[in-house]
Amino acid sequence: MKKFIQNPVTRRNFIKKSGLSIATTTLVINAPFIITSHAAPDDPIKIGLIGCGGRGTGAALDAVNAATNVIYPDSGYHTEDAKEGAKVGAKNVQIVAMGDAFEDRLMASRQQLQNVGMEVSRENCFVGFDAYKKVLSIPEINYVILATPPHFRPQHLRAAVEAGKNAFIEKPVAVDAAGVRSVIESGELAKQKGLTIGAGTQRRRDNAMRELVQRIHNGEIGDIRSGVARWLLGELWYIAPQEGWSDMEKQLRNWEYFNWLSGDIIVEQFIHSIDLMNWVMQSTPTKAVGIGGREVRTDPVLFGNVFDHFAVQYEYPNDATVFCLDRQTNGCANFIDDEIIGANGRASFAYIKTGYKNKDGKSWRFRGERNNPYQEEHNELIQAIRNGTPINEAKQAAESTLTAIMGREAAYSGQEITWEAAMHAKQDFTLPKYEFGSVPVAPVPVPGKYKFE
Numbered sequence: 212m213k214k215f216i217q218n219p220v221t222r223r224n225f226i227k228k229s230g231l232s233i234a235t236t237t238l239v240i241n242a243p244f245i246i247t248s249h250a251a252p253d254d255p256i257k258i259g260l261i262g263c264g265g266r267g268t269g270a271a272l273d274a275v276n277a278a279t280n281v282i283y284p285d286s287g288y289h290t291e292d293a294k295e296g297a298k299v300g301a302k303n304v305q306i307v308a309m310g311d312a313f314e315d316r317l318m319a320s321r322q323q324l325q326n327v328g329m330e331v332s333r334e335n336c337f338v339g340f341d342a343y344k345k346v347l348s349i350p351e352i353n354y355v356i357l358a359t360p361p362h363f364r365p366q367h368l369r370a371a372v373e374a375g376k377n378a379f380i381e382k383p384v385a386v387d388a389a390g391v392r393s394v395i396e397s398g399e400l401a402k403q404k405g406l407t408i409g410a411g412t413q414r415r416r417d418n419a420m421r422e423l424v425q426r427i428h429n430g431e432i433g434d435i436r437s438g439v440a441r442w443l444l445g446e447l448w449y450i451a452p453q454e455g456w457s458d459m460e461k462q463l464r465n466w467e468y469f470n471w472l473s474g475d476i477i478v479e480q481f482i483h484s485i486d487l488m489n490w491v492m493q494s495t496p497t498k499a500v501g502i503g504g505r506e507v508r509t510d511p512v513l514f515g516n517v518f519d520h521f522a523v524q525y526e527y528p529n530d531a532t533v534f535c536l537d538r539q540t541n542g543c544a545n546f547i548d549d550e551i552i553g554a555n556g557r558a559s560f561a562y563i564k565t566g567y568k569n570k571d572g573k574s575w576r577f578r579g580e581r582n583n584p585y586q587e588e589h590n591e592l593i594q595a596i597r598n599g600t601p602i603n604e605a606k607q608a609a610e611s612t613l614t615a616i617m618g619r620e621a622a623y624s625g626q627e628i629t630w631e632a633a634m635h636a637k638q639d640f641t642l643p644k645y646e647f648g649s650v651p652v653a654p655v656p657v658p659g660k661y662k663f664e
C-alpha cells in the first residue's frame with residue numbers, strides 16, 4: 212500500500228533554513244493575492260463538508276484517511292485498521308463542520324463519520340440553503356468538499372474561493388453554460404489567491420488509467436483515430452415523495468431526475484467517459500450531434516424531465532471522432548467500456564482489462580496494484596495544500612462538464628452544436644431564489660422543437 216508522503220520541510224524549519232524572519236513571512240502572507248490558505252506540511256487540514264449525501268460522506272472519509280492511507284469500511288477496501296486510521300488521521304486531517312439542505316441527511320452523514328471516530332460538534336452542523344455560507348464563515352477551515360447536486364456547484368465554489376478556501380469539487384461542476392463560465396472564473400480567482408481546486412473526475416487519479424493514457428500519448432497505438440465511450444447501465448435510486456413535501460423538497464431529494472439540478476444523465480454520470488476522452492485527446496471537441504429521449508422512465512411524477520438514453524458523436528480538432536452511448540434502463544446488457552482506436556492498435560479502459568493490443572502483435576495490460584482513485588484525489592490535494600504547490604483543475608473540470616452539456620443540448624435540440632456556441636450559450640438554470648416552495652418543472656425536451664440558446 213502506498214504511504215502518504217509528508218514533506219520533511221516544515222514551515223518552521225523552512226523559515227530557519229531560508230533565513231526569512233517571521234516578520235518577512237507575515238508581510239508576504241499579507242500581500243494581496245498571495246497564498247491565503249496555505250498550510251505547511253505539519254499543519255492540520257480542517258475540512259468543511261457541504262452536501263452530506265452518499266458521495267460527500269465518502270469523500271470526507273477518503274480525505275480523513277488520506278492522512279494515513281487507511282481505507283474506510285464498506286468500500287470494498289476494508290482493513291482492520293480502518294477505525295484506528297480515522298483516529299490517527301484526526302491528528303492531521305479533521306472534518307470540523309458540515310452543511311446540508313436537510314437535517315436528516317446531515318445527521319446520517321455525521322453518524323457515519325462518528326462510526327469511524329470522527330466527531331463533528333453539533334454547533335458546527337448547519338442546515339438549509341445558506342448552510343454553505345455558515346460553513347465557509349469558519350476561519351479555521353482550509354479545505355472544503357463541495358458535494359451537493361451539481362446545480363449549486365458554481366455558486367458554492369465562488370463563495371469558497373472568495374472565502375479563501377481550498378476546494379474539492381465533485382463532478383459535474385455545473386449544469387449550464389453560465390455555471391461553466393462561472394467555474395472557470397472561480398478557477399482563475401483561485402489561481403491568483405494560490406488556492407488548490409481538485410475535481411472528482413477520479414479516473415485521472417487511477418494509476419492504471421494514468422499509465423495507459425501516457426502510453427497512448429507516447430504513440431504506442433499510433434495516431435488516435437477515434438474513441439468509443441459506453442456507459443450502459445440500469446436505473447438509479449428513487450425516493451418516494453412523502454406527504455407535505457414541497458416541490459422543491461421532492462426535486463432536491465430526487466435531484467438526478469431534474470435537468471436543472473443534475474444536468475441530465477449525460478452530464479451527471481457519463482461525464483466520467485467524456486472527461487476521459489478529453490484527457491486522451493488533450494483537447495475539447497469542436498462540435499457535437501446527438502440523439503436521445505426517454506423510452507422507459509416516462510412518468511413525470513417519478514422521473515422529472517431527464518432522458519434515459521443518449522447517443523452523441525463528437526468531433527475533435529485532431530480529426531478524431533468520439534462515439535458515445537449512455538443509457539439507464541433495466542433489463543438490458545450492462546457495461547462500462549471506453550476504447551480508443553489508434554492507427555496501429557486499440558486500447559480499452561474497462562476496469563478489468565485496462566491495456567491495449569497492437570496490429571503488430573504487441574500488447575500491454577496493467578498488472579500492478581490498482582490504487583483507490585477516490586482516496587488518491589485527497590492524497591494529492593492535501594499534499595498540494597501542505598506543500599504550497601497548488602493544483603487547479605477548475606478549468607479542466609468545467610470543460611469536461613461543458614462537453615457533456617454540449618452533447619445534451621445536441622440531443623435535446625436535434626441540432627449540431629459547436630464548442631463556441633456551447634460556451635457562449637445563454638442557458639442559465641439559476642432560480643431567482645432558493646426556498647422550500649413551488650418549483651415548476653420544464654417540459655421534457657423534444658428534438659426539433661426544443662430551442663438551444
Ligand SMILES: NC(=O)c1ccc[n+]([C@@H]2O[C@H](COP(=O)([O-])OP(=O)(O)OC[C@H]3O[C@@H](n4cnc5c(N)ncnc54)[C@H](O)[C@@H]3O)[C@@H](O)[C@H]2O)c1
Binds near residue numbers: 316343383
Ligand atoms: N465521482 C464519483 O464517482 C461520484 C459518485 C457519486 C456522486 N458523485 C457526484 O457527487 C455529487 C453528490 O452526489 P450524491 O450521490 O452524494 O447525492 P446525494 O443525494 O446522496 O447527496 C447530495 C447531498 O446534497 C444535499 N443538498 C442538496 N442541495 C443542497 C444545497 N443547496 N446545500 C447544501 N446541501 C444540499 C442533499 O440534501 C444531499 O444530502 C453529485 O454531483 C454527483 O454527481 C460523484
